[in-house]
Amino acid sequence: MEQILLKNVEGAKLADINNYTAVGGYESAKKAITSMTIAQIIDEVKKSGLRGRGGAGFPAGMKWDFVPKDFKGPRYLCCNADEGEPGTFKDREILEKNPHLLIEGMIIASYAIGAELSFIYIRGEFVKAANTLESALDQARKQGFLGERIFGTDKKIDIVVHRGAGAYICGEETALIESIEGERGNPRVRPPFPAVVGVFSKPTVVNNVETLAAVPSIIKNSGQWYAAIGVPPKNTGSKLYAVSGHVNKPGVYELPMGTTLKDLIYNYAGGIKGNKKLKGVIPGGSSTPVLLPEEIGVSMDFDSLAKAGSMLGSAAVIVMDEDVCTVEESLRLSEFYAHESCGQCTPCREGTVWMTKILDRIEQGKGEQGDIELLERVSANIMGNTLCPLGDAAAMMMLGFLKKFKDEFALHIKSGRCPIHKK
Amino acid sequence: MIQFSQSAKDKVEALKRTYPTKDACLLPVLHIAQKEFGYISPEVMEYVAGVIGVSPARVYGVATFYTMYNKKPVGKYHVQVCTNISCHLEGSAKIVDTLKSVLGIEEGQTTKDNMFTLATVECLGACGFGPVVQINDDYYEQCTEQKVKEIIEGLRKK
Ligand SMILES: Cc1cc2nc3c(=O)[nH]c(=O)nc-3n(C[C@H](O)[C@H](O)[C@H](O)COP(=O)(O)O)c2cc1C
Ligand code: SF4
Numbered sequence A: 001m002e003q004i005l006l007k008n009v010e011g012a013k014l015a016d017i018n019n020y021t022a023v024g025g026y027e028s029a030k031k032a033i034t035s036m037t038i039a040q041i042i043d044e045v046k047k048s049g050l051r052g053r054g055g056a057g058f059p060a061g062m063k064w065d066f067v068p069k070d071f072k073g074p075r076y077l078c079c080n081a082d083e084g085e086p087g088t089f090k091d092r093e094i095l096e097k098n099p100h101l102l103i104e105g106m107i108i109a110s111y112a113i114g115a116e117l118s119f120i121y122i123r124g125e126f127v128k129a130a131n132t133l134e135s136a137l138d139q140a141r142k143q144g145f146l147g148e149r150i151f152g153t154d155k156k157i158d159i160v161v162h163r164g165a166g167a168y169i170c171g172e173e174t175a176l177i178e179s180i181e182g183e184r185g186n187p188r189v190r191p192p193f194p195a196v197v198g199v200f201s202k203p204t205v206v207n208n209v210e211t212l213a214a215v216p217s218i219i220k221n222s223g224q225w226y227a228a229i230g231v232p233p234k235n236t237g238s239k240l241y242a243v244s245g246h247v248n249k250p251g252v253y254e255l256p257m258g259t260t261l262k263d264l265i266y267n268y269a270g271g272i273k274g275n276k277k278l279k280g281v282i283p284g285g286s287s288t289p290v291l292l293p294e295e296i297g298v299s300m301d302f303d304s305l306a307k308a309g310s311m312l313g314s315a316a317v318i319v320m321d322e323d324v325c326t327v328e329e330s331l332r333l334s335e336f337y338a339h340e341s342c343g344q345c346t347p348c349r350e351g352t353v354w355m356t357k358i359l360d361r362i363e364q365g366k367g368e369q370g371d372i373e374l375l376e377r378v379s380a381n382i383m384g385n386t387l388c389p390l391g392d393a394a395a396m397m398m399l400g401f402l403k404k405f406k407d408e409f410a411l412h413i414k415s416g417r418c419p420i421h422k423k
Numbered sequence B: 001m002i003q004f005s006q007s008a009k010d011k012v013e014a015l016k017r018t019y020p021t022k023d024a025c026l027l028p029v030l031h032i033a034q035k036e037f038g039y040i041s042p043e044v045m046e047y048v049a050g051v052i053g054v055s056p057a058r059v060y061g062v063a064t065f066y067t068m069y070n071k072k073p074v075g076k077y078h079v080q081v082c083t084n085i086s087c088h089l090e091g092s093a094k095i096v097d098t099l100k101s102v103l104g105i106e107e108g109q110t111t112k113d114n115m116f117t118l119a120t121v122e123c124l125g126a127c128g129f130g131p132v133v134q135i136n137d138d139y140y141e142q143c144t145e146q147k148v149k150e151i152i153e154g155l156r157k158k
């Protein structure tokens, strides 16, 4: 497969607009703005089968189509560049090395939903990427690709970089909207959905960086072309897989959707460091249930991972070798969720703290009989009982570890010590 | 009375023209304030409230929600070590220990000369290159005990 998102990024300095236009950059935006109707664009994106790369896998074309056509007044596009899910470092690759591809995708999406002003919500720690984006936006304005009368038409589209300030929850789309409005990042009750009442109470589309960066190739080559890549009809296109943990070659790999987890770990990422054995792998970011070595034949796409009892999520593959203590790693994640819970829902706020306390005592060798069942109960009480999916994410993580590594948890409790760290 | 520099004032005016509501300027103006004054004290919150035209309580609520706004003074170098899962797998615990002993402080503390503040943080979005340490605006990736010692030495000499 020819790369779509990371093509030419090494060496070609695509953050410079001259290099980007030299390889055909902004031709798709020009084509969309000057020769296509909104309906045609949305139709192409629907045909491509492109599903959201932020975690939930919602079809992008359908999301754009939800924006009420007859709404009088502004609508907004928000690009989600919060990249907060532990294990995930894929969007930074586009932001720093191919910012114009994202901007071009955003111009097309803005036009398709009728937005004149769009936001890139970027996590506050990504200072370098934010600066790269600002200068790329300036270059695009100078060329007449952004601002008033873009591409010589009467259309107006501009983009603002909005920096977050350290809060994982702001990656959740309604918290992100609150955060752009200058509020605390507390998720909103749905309905109404953002497509109807979003940022500044106007119709809003929130899309991930990688989702938007795929759009120019679809406009250039057609939806049908994109839909032929990967596992058609429902899991199409290329995918950025971010591999971290105990592998020889961690990094971001752009491959066809549906590459197997085994191929990713042992072929692309060069296998387990020090020739150790694989113990477990989290396939799609911290919230997705862990898989065992015998399960890595799974195709890395939305539907196959769901069938395998996990999720593609943000496609952040976290690899753990045989020396890892799964109680300790789930404790790290539980602490993370407890720290990041916005506190609005009791099951999430209290449940994640409880979970952390129990895991901590198990890891300290002070686990009690019934602690495993207690962890299961706490998780089940969070599941489905909260405003946003952060609570579910914590519960899914926990239930995944308990299901796959129950013996190790039980051994901690039975022997009164961590069998891995204190042999 | 504290005051923004002229260039900061210009930036705030530009923000007010950019965003559809004045409230939306709050996060970017707090970032500017942190650059100008080092941290977000109650006095800074009050000043920012006046600049934007919202209540101080509103600014307090927002400033305290987001971890990147320092509510207490920090050293010249804010050393933040990621201890989330991928970095933990790569040995971030050792990096934290090394920094504690090199700097002679615990997590959350600042050195007596006000040069360094040490903190542990959640995932920084660079998980393939762990352990990751962020110092002010810069990321230091694939850190080893030796490498962080050298980084601190380098900053001390600066
Ligand atoms: C707690 C939480 C954190 C999230 N963090 C991110 C994030 O960092 N980046 C992202 O693109 N989506 C994130 N999402 C998903 C967004 O809510 C939303 O589904 C996504 O941005 C939609 O874009 P897409 O359809 O293009 O995937 C998060 C969701 C939750 C519940
Ligand atoms: S589930 Fe957790 S993070 Fe989400 S709204 Fe409720 S308390 Fe906040």
Ligand code: FES
Binding pocket: A086, A087, A088, B082, B083, B084, B085, B086, B087, B088, B122, B123, B124, B125, B126, B127, B130, B132
């Ligand atoms: S886990 Fe450390 S940067 Fe993501």
